[in-house]
Amino acid sequence: MGPTLVPLWNAFPNLLELRVLREVESDDPESPFPLVMAMKFETRDHIEEALASPTRWESKETSKKLFEMFDGGVIHTVFAADQFDPMSGS
Numbered sequence: 001m002g003p004t005l006v007p008l009w010n011a012f013p014n015l016l017e018l019r020v021l022r023e024v025e026s027d028d029p030e031s032p033f034p035l036v037m038a039m040k041f042e043t044r045d046h047i048e049e050a051l052a053s054p055t056r057w058e059s060k061e062t063s064k065k066l067f068e069m070f071d072g073g074v075i076h077t078v079f080a081a082d083q084f085d086p087m088s089g090s
Contacts, residue, residue, distance in 0.1 A: 004062055005059070005062060005063060005066065006018070006020065008055065008058060008059050008062055009037060009039070009059060011055050012039060012050040012053060012055050012056070012059075013046070013049050013050055013055065014041050014042065014043075014046035014049060014050060015039055015040070015041065015050065016040045016041060016042060017038075017039070017040035018037070018038070018039055018040075019036075019037070019038040019039075019040075020035070020036075020037050020038075021033075021035070021036040021037075021038065022034065022035055023035075023036075032072075034070050035066075035070070040081075044078075047078060
């Protein structure tokens, strides 16, 4: 990823959390996800602001070198998430 991408990804406006996930193993080796970047925002409006930001376009340009390392394409998906605390039993 190089030293430039994580600081750039961390610069997205309203970002609460950044996770960079690398696949270690899968029960579907025919459909690999070598890298997943997950960002957490408080609201849908914050997501829209981040997607419209200059940081996103700079990130896309800088990430082109990363994409050359993998076969396939890049998928952008917005998820809604429920968070559960296993220690609380809920």
